[in-house]
Every structure is written in structure tokens, then in C-alpha cells.
Amino acid sequence: MENIVREYATPLSVLAAGALVAMTVYYGPSGSSRSVSAGANDSAELQEAVLPTAGVTLPITWGDLGARLVEVGAIDPEKLAALYEQRGGFPAEYQRLIEKNANEKIVITNWNSGYLLNLLWALGLANSNPILEDASEMMNPAYKGAGNFASTGGWTLAKGNAMDHYNMHQLILLTSEQQENVDRVSRNIFRPCCGNSTHFPDCNHGMAMLGLLELMASQGVGEQEMYKTALAVNSYWFPETYLTIATYMQQKGVAWKDVSAKEMLGRDFSSGSGYANISSQVTKPQSGQGGGGCSA
Template identity: 35%
Template sequence: MKNETQEETYDELIQGKTEKKFVDKYTLPISVVIAGVIVSMAMVYSAGISELRTQGVESSNSQNIQAALVDGGNILPLETEENILATLIDNGTISPAKLPQVTELNLLWAFGLANKNPVLENGPIMDTRYGGPTSMASVGGWSVTTGSVMDHYNKHILATLTSDQQALVERIAKGIYRPC
């Protein structure tokens, strides 16, 4: 009976350490993505959704009707993408109900990493003690970019925050930072 109790206690201790390691390892990347989503949502709300929709329509009308998907450097015609997508949905590889969520996540992720912001330039993510931004899952895990993720990291002025919004972003970024 004593051995069983000791084994149970040991198993609980190991389980607790494993959970702590998991939390310690993934807290920062998840927090950065959440902060990016919050920042992106605040910027979209502030800029006005109708203005963004109008710009998107004008932009798409001025482009070639045969839209293309860039995938790993290969350009696929929209028709090819639609055929592949239909096949993957038909055979159950992709759930059509979940596809918009993935698209939204990737759009917000790209927006958060690419938008020029002092938090990305001088914030906790730039700390060399932890390897800088390319060592963070939120940056290093970004895989749908053209070229290197650092070619776009903090490089494009997509939205400008008010001083209150910027203060909120900085407070969130500093409050959730955990080294991997």
C-alpha cells in the first residue's frame, strides 16, 4: 500500500512538472499571438471596417481577374486552388467550417508581425537574452510569408495607433512576456 501511494505521489509530481514545462514553454508565443490579435482588432475597429472593405474591393478590381495564390514561392491560379480545396473538403482532409478561422488567424498573425510598431522594435520580444524575435514561436513559426519572416517583421505601416492604443499595446506586451 505504501509503494502504491509513493508511486501515485511520484506520478503526480512528474505530471505537475510536465504541465509546468509546457506552460512555461508556450505561454510567450500564445501571449504574443493573442496580443497581436487584440492589437489588430483594435486597429480594424478604429480605422472603420467600411473603409477597409472599400480599399479591398478597389484593390481586387485593379488586379488581374485570374487571382493567384502564392504558396511556398509557387504561384497557383485561383482555379487550381479551388480544385485542390474542393478535393480536400470532399475527402475530409479539410473541414470547411474551420477554414475561415485558419484564414482569419493567418491574416491577423501576418498583420501583427508586419505592422511597424515600437513594441516589435524595442519591446520584450527583441531581448537578445532569449535569442531575439526569430527564436520566438510567434515569429519563427510564421511560415506563409514570401521570403524570410524578418523581411516583413515590423517593416510595413499598416495602421497607426493613437497614444492610448499604443500605451495599451505596450502594457499588454510587457505584462504577458515570458521567455521560452
């Protein structure tokens, strides 16, 4: 159980009313800098822009996928419920998503983002897709099998071994055009816990994002909307990361609502090295809740 990602609370990026936040952003190799002071209200507004309190409605319905993941054994409902009972309870909303006919649009929030991560992780791992057969990435012989990655060895909520389900179940069927979209978009979405794109889903976040892209493609979501949705979801999974990136963009005069989702998700911003570079140029209060670890 300890390998399943924990759910993270909203980062404490909002200071007490009246306190001032001093943020310094450095531009360019010359070392020139510009300092900007922002009040607590500005911090609250930025957090609301990146992590809306009411959540973000995703352009997908879950349908009976949860029930099918249970049926094939990729999710053991008893293990899943036991995990969340340890965390204070397994609410009806969570139960409904592993039963049939969950036909309403999914809304991701600070509260349920970790649970959705786990469901999408199971989907990405279990659904049969050519990306999981890539001999230069997940199936590269140099790694001695796909079972040695965090995204596979870390999934302990299945019946049997996770590799009994890896790339094994026809849960989402894609047309050739839809598969091309997933392949293309997945190569452009990175995550700050490592340097790999979603096309190489070696951790839980990558595998979950792959599952989300497959689901969106199957339901006719266009490429630009896929990037927009992926950025919203990544923001809830890595809240401190994207609050920092949003601060960086704000200091460059670009509001979060106006950023290019594809650019923000790319290597220069969202990979481990890209984010480290951005973060080094932003001085901001440390919340102590960075979120987004690949294991508990």
C-alpha cells in the first residue's frame, strides 16, 4: 500500500491578510532582475486561477470504466477501499466511480485529485496501447522489463501482480487517428518528478496522464482541449510546481488564463530540469506541501 500516491492538500501559498510576499524574478543570462511585491490578495487570486476552489470540469465521462477495471482485476475494490479507510473514509463519490453508469462529467478538485490519479493510473497501466510496447522506452531491454518502473511495480491495488494487467485489457478502443493524437500529444506533456514525457510513463503520474489522454481521444476531445485539460490536471497533481510557474509567467506579464497550455506542459517548463530552471528564477514563500511525489 505504501507505494500508492497520497492525496495532497492545497498548498499554503496564501499568507495571512495584510502580509506582503516579496518575489524576485531573474531574467536572462546577464543577471538583470526585477523585484515585485504582491499582497496576500494577489497570492489568493493566483492560486484560484491555477487551482480553482470549485474544481475543473473535465471534458470526459467515466462511464463503466471503473467497473471494468474491477472486473478484469486491475483494481481490487477491497484493497482500494481499505487504503482510503486508512485516510479517513471511502466516500460514496469514490465508490460510484468503480461502479457502472458514472455518466456525469468528472470534476477534479483538490479533494479528489489523488483518487482520480489512482483510477487513471490503473486505466493507463491496464489498457492495451502501442505506447506501452515501445521498445525504446517502457519495453527497452536495457531496463530489464517494464515491471521495474514506479508506474508498474508501485501499483499494488490490483488482483495479482500489476504486470498481470500491464497492456493486457481492451478497455478503450481508438481509431488510427485517435491513436495518432494520443501519441503526438503524449510526447509533448512532461511532469516535474522526472525528465520523461507521458509517452514514457515510468511513474504513476505519467501512466495516469496516458490513461486520461486515451479517454479524451476516445470521446472526441480535440488536441488543444487535451493540452488545456492536461495542464489543469497536472496543476492539481503538482500544485506547488504550477503555482511557481504561474508566478513566473505573471512576472513576465502573462496571466495564467492566457498561457499556452502546450508550452507550459513542455520540457522547458514541466520536466524536472525545466521546472528547476524556472523555479531558480522565482523567489516565493515555501508552503511545505510540494505535492506530486511518485510514491507515498
